[in-house]
Amino acid sequence: MTTRTPLVALVAITIAISPAITPALAHAQTGQDGEDGQDLGPGASAAEQQRRADDSAGDQGMEDDREGDPPSIGRREVPDFDGRPDPGISFEDAILWVPRVLFYPLHLVFEWIIRRPLGWILTTGERERWGAFQFPPFAEEEPEWGLVPTLFVDFGFQPSGGLYLWTDNVVVPRNGLRFQLGFGGIDWLRASVLDRYRFDDQGTMMQVKVVGTMRPDYLLAAINGEGESDELVRYGARSIEGEVAVAFRPWRSSHLRIEAGVRGYEFYDTDWVNDERGEQTISDGVAQGWFEYPPGWEGYVAYRQRLEGSIDTRQRRPIEGSGVRVEGYVEQGFDLAEAQDRRWLTYGGAVGAYWEISQGRTLGLWGGAEFATALGSLPVPFTELPDLSGRGRMVGFRRGWLYGESIAWATLEYRYPIWITVDGFVNVTTGNAFGAELDGFDPAKLRMSFALGLRTVGDPDQSFTIQIGFGTDTFERGAEPAVLRITAGMQEGF
Structure with a gap:
């Protein structure tokens, strides 16, 4: 008992005094307690003491910075690595200031009223996966099959609704089927079927198409640019068309297409006229001496074959960019019932330049x-003549306004992206329809067309368009507005 008591007492005393002894021993070993426990006492080297002093000053500077004082070390200037002077504003940027200033009011409208709000809606719809944006014509990559409703309104014509069904790679790989059904009343029906096979991913394809249409609201204003702007007639027509086509995309946006088919027309007087606008049926217009019955009014069934192509230096969408485009076509047709007397040739071309500003x-x-040229003794049917209006070149005019044996036009268009598959556009065109081989051409007889709106791009079979525009009378008549055109909805492209 007496032997273990001193040992236990010694252990207890050591534990009790160790907290006081340990710092003293550590201080004796280091000479001065540094923040990281390193020796900065008399035994430390001068370099080590200087380094710790610099670090301490740096820490003090950081504390000063945190308290809002300016940094102790100034920001270093960016080195001039290449030694070359600042290039300054480029010539391209300089000349762009002229149209920027002139068109700034239009820019405010297109940018803040059209592009940004629509861009927000479309982007939000894609991100939130709204159903309408997962299908054509808005979808960047459409599903392999689907069925969507359609609606198209062209003020001055009967509105229509319908269904659009498509399938891809369902029957066989690379095969696509398209079905479009339109209904605008018991006297307005349209049905189209297309079967297409793609041989590769570059656009080489073959397709078969059948379309049947019945409408009571077709419009005819004048042929060869003749007639007054208020002499409008309406007519009805039933038509059916079958076609086989082969197309190639050999280089960039260039293309070559060969097609052949049969189409037939039957025309009739209609009661779909607007008396307030002074419209008449064709028979009433003839009776009043506005013009004679148009050639082919008795109806016809024609065989036709067409070759068209283009050379386009622009890349394919979505790259595109700047470039030039030259295109042309030639089409030969004849009436199967009067093959010797009613034969014709239509041909034409266009050239354009495109500058991608940014x-x-x-x-x-x-x-x-x-141009359209009769090869027999009978004239070319009026529905086979070049059409400058509607879905043609002067989009401010309604379809059927500018038929002619020859047409000529020049267009300036500004296009700007709103979304991946939607572009806005402003279109200004001058031109008119004339007699054979531009007979009667005179700059004073040209008209103007203005249009702005938005349209989807990318899907060749179905497009969505919203557009407002108008067309004018000829310059010699004062170029006063003659027609207002407003369209909205989905249009068939195949």
Whole structure:
């Protein structure tokens, strides 16, 4: 008992005094307690003491910075690595200031009223996967099959709705089927079927198409640019068309297409006229001496074959960019019932240049001419003549306004991206329809067409368009507005 007691007492005393002894021993070993426990006492080297002093000053500077004082070390200037002077503003940027200033009011409208709000809606729809944006014509990559409703309104014509069904790679790989059904009333029906096979991913394909249409609201204003702007007649027509086509995309946006088919027309007087606008049926217009019955009014069934192509230096979408485009076509047809007497040839071409100003904003200038020549004793049917209006070149005019044995036009268009598959556009065109081989051409007889709106791009079979525009009378008549055109909805492209 007496032997273990001193040992236990010694252990207890050591534990009790160790917290006081340990710092003293550590201080004796280091001479001065540094922040990281390193020796900065008399035994430390001068270099080590200087380094710790610099670090301490740096820490103090950081504390000063945190308290809001200016940094103790100034920001270093960016080195001039290449030794070359600042290039300054480029010539391209300098000349762009002229149109920027002139068109700044339009820029405010297109940028802040059209592009940005629509861009927000479309981007949000894609991100939130709204159903309408997962299908054509808005989808960047459409599903392999689907069925969507369609609606198209062209003020001045009967509106229509319908269904659009498509399938891809369902029957066999690379095969696509398209079905379009339109209904605008019991007297307005349209049905189309297309079967297409793609041989590769470059656009080489073969397709078969059948289309049947019945409408009571077709419009005819004048042929060869003759007639007054208020002499409008309406007519109805039933038509059916079958076609086989082969197409190639050999280089960039260039193309070559060969097609052949049969189409037939039957025309009739209609009661779909607007008396307030002074419209008449064709028979009433003839009776009043506005013009004679148009050639082919009795109806016809024609065989036709067509060759068209283009050389386009621009890349394919979505790259595109600046470039030039030259295109042309030739089409030969004849009436199967009067093959010797009613034969014709239509041909034409256009050339254009496109400048991508920046990020898809493109300015395009192009123009061209088209011609129709009778090869037999009977004239070319009026529905086979080049059409400058509607879905043709002067989009401010309604379809059927500018038929002619020859047409000529020049267009300036500014296009700007709103979304991946949607572009806005502003279109200004001058031109008119004339007699054979531009007979009667005179700059004073040209008209103007203005249009702006948006349209989808990328899907060749179905497009969505919103457009407002108008067309004018000829310059010699004062170029006063003659027609207002407003369209909205989905249009068939195949």
